[in-house]
Structures are given as C-alpha cells and as structure tokens.
Amino acid sequence: MKTIALIAHDGKKAEMVAFVKDHIEFLKKAHIVATGTTGGFVQQTGLDVELKLSGPKGGDAQIAAMAAEGKIAGIIFFRDPLGKHPHEPDIQMLMRISDLYNVPLATNPATGSLIIAGLLD
Ligand SMILES: O=C(CO)COP(=O)(O)O
Incomplete structure (x- = not known):
C-alpha cells in the first residue's frame, strides 16, 4: 500500500479537506500520514490517518524523516504563501x-491532482 503524506498550513486546511473529498476513492486505498492538526481535519472526512506531531512541534521533520527512509510515495503539502511560520527551517528541510x-x-491542489493521477494503479 502506498503512503501519502498530507500537510496544510492553517490558511489552507479548508482547501486540503476539499482536496481530500475530491480524491477520497484513491486516498481510501492508500496509507495516509499527516501532521497533527491537518490530520485531525482529514479524519473528519472518514479517512484513517496516521497522525504525526503538529507541524510547528516537529511534524514536518517526522514526515521528512519518513521520506528520507523511502517510506513515502508522495507528499501533498499546501503551504500558505501569505503566512509566516516559526518552523520555516523544518518546512525548507522537508522540501530539500x-x-x-x-x-x-x-504544493497546490492542481499539482496534487497530478501526483494522485500518476500514482493510480
Ligand atoms: O505547520 C504545518 C506544516 O508546516 C502543518 O502542521 P499542522 O497540520 O499540525 O497544522
């Protein structure tokens, strides 16, 4: 089963929930991991989610570690381009x-849809 990581900044959480609903059939067949607060919202769609720490508390870093270990097929990370984040170094680290x-x-729904299309069996 493929693992997909879902992460959204606060200004993008509603967009993430809408994205999840739009792709629920694919996501139901994947293992979902998410940063804490994002994951809580995503769980409300009925999806099973492995919750990591909240982003500012190290969640991005945990997901980066999983990516480095080859455990993640794709990362959907809706960043808020208008926001300022205390954990910016962790965000940059995940991208790196x-x-x-x-x-x-x-980093946006259009590309997220393309990733999911590319991961469909
Ligand atoms: O801050 C985040 C990503 O950088 C997201 O973290 P939360 O899902 O815990 O809000």
Missing part, C-alpha cells in the same frame, strides 16, 4: 529532503 530523494511533492 523531497528533492534529495526524488519524492513527488505538490
């Missing part, structure tokens, strides 16, 4: 790790 290990990472 995804590039280092060639893990697909989408």
